[in-house]
Amino acid sequence: MKQHFWNGKRVPYVTAWTAEARPQPEIIRRFGWAGEGIGYEDEEPVIDRRDEALWVRSGIAPGRGKPDFRRMNTHRQKRATRFSLCQVCGESVIDAGAEERTLHLLGGAVPIAEGEPTAAPPVHPLCAVEAIENCPPLGRGWAAALVKFSPLWGVAGVVHDPVTLEPLPHSPGRRPGELQHVHLADKDIRWTLASFTVVSLHGVAAVSHDQLHEMAQDDARRALAVEQPGAA
């Protein structure tokens, strides 16, 4: 996996690049097999629709333009979630020695709850430490956990008004256009313009600051042993 750097720091695999932006088509009302909902005039079945939701359009051009650290690329986020790829380096997290559990890192100081839905793909311990150092929101607070399984839960997107087709605020006081989590079984999913896949986290075991750093050191030792057999 090619790694990209910006101002001397590694750009996370899932980060969006400005050259990936695409014009978003007009939202229209559409009658699909599952009922009424939003769609595009020139909708492509596999690309634009998945899990009943309509999906935002985006290119794939990592390393071109500038990285936008506040946003994830929809295609890489979906891929990382589906194949358990690290959100920072893009490599698999499955055979990283984490006893088949995957590490998840979320912003905010609240511990990760059992069954919590999230759009954040998994991460390697060493990559998590790097992300906490480089990413200002994570620097202000984070929670980590080892997770046994993370099934598909729904999407993160913007629900549209069935009458006006305008984006709806996801709760009173929030701005229209902010992403909200919509469950697969929620009837709103057909009125949702989805940006990301959401999974739910199960078999959650919290990871403390010290535990994360120990896991990262083990990661680093393993990497060294691969590069220089006999050194570790």
Ligand SMILES: [Zn+2]
């Ligand atoms: Zn990684």
